[in-house]
Amino acid sequence: MLSIIQPVSEQLSSLRTLRKGSTVAPAAIHLAAKQSAKRKTxxxxxxxxxxxxxxxxxxxxMPLLVGxxxxxxxxxxxxxxxKENMFVETYFDTSLQQALSEKGIHCPRHRLAEIGNLYSSSSRYTMPLLLLTAMALFQQHISVLVFTATTKLQRMMEHGGLSLHYLTEANEAKLGEPKQNWGSYYETAPQVVAAKVADIIQLTLDNPKLRVGYEQFxxxxxxxxxxxxxxx
Structure with missing residues (x-):
């Protein structure tokens, strides 16, 4: 894994510099902990x-929200x-670590992160948000992301060239007595999947469309x- 991460790390700085003549959208990214002013928004x-x-x-x-x-x-x-218990762990009969290991992904727990609560009202912001988050987590030595993905989200990611590793079905029955009303969410047949952060970064470097989309932000x-x- 180090042989993959090191060259990717060396190239990250090139993604932070926009091409000459390009314009930057007046965008903002907000990180909100539980007491943050932007949290409720x-x-x-x-x-x-x-x-x-x-x-x-x-x-x-989730504890930290990004907008x-x-x-x-x-x-x-x-x-x-x-460092915390993850919501996706509710869906497993075994441990998350074992499920990852069975897919050939060997990653210590402190280098795992869970993504959730994803909603986008504009598709042009979806991938940039995911990429910004993945790259920021990479800088904090996070190697693997786990998350629940609907069929639509999986298609979008795989169409973009990202390799997703199926871990288990996101079965609503595993939640027991739900604390909130999920509506028809589970009718979308969501699955728990994993993605290697190094793969996400390498894909951004290799895919011109993703790279241009990211460079704006x-x-x-x-x-x-x-x-x-x-x-x-």
Whole structure:
């Protein structure tokens, strides 16, 4: 794994510098812990999105929320690391570590992160948000992301060239007595998957379309990475 990560790390700085003559969208990225001023705005974006998409009533959110947009939040997600219990672990009969190991992914728990609460009202912000988050987590020595993905999200990622590793079905029955109303979310047959952060970064370097999309938001990366590192 080190042989993959090292050259990728050396190339990250090139993604933070826009090509001469390109224009930067007046975008902003917000990291919100539970007491942050922007927290409620991001929670409302996620809750409204899940309600519109699945008639769900989402009332619980991940410890750290990230929102990307201009004058309003357009895309948001939540993050937690392996230092905490992960929501996706509810779906497993075995440990998450064992499930990853069975797929040939050997990663210590402190280098795992979970992504959740993802909702985007504009597709042009979805991948940049995921890429900014992945690259910031990479700088914090996170190697593998785990998350629950609907069929639509999996298709979008795989169409973009990202390798996803199937771990298990996201079975609603595993939740026991649900603490919130998920509406029709589980009718989308979501699956728990894993993605290697190095693969995400390498794909961004290799895929011109993804790279151009990311470069519009690249100036946001250094401050966001530093803030995320302070919060994790």
């Amino acid at each position: 991001i929670e409302n974006h996620i809750a409204k999105g899940f309600n519109q998409a699945y008639q769900a009533q989402i009332t619980e959110f 990307l947009g201009r004058d309003k939040i357009e895309a948001a997600l939540g993050v937690r690391t392996g 690249a100036p946001l990366a250094p401050a966001f990475t530093a803030e995320l590192g302070a919060q994790l």
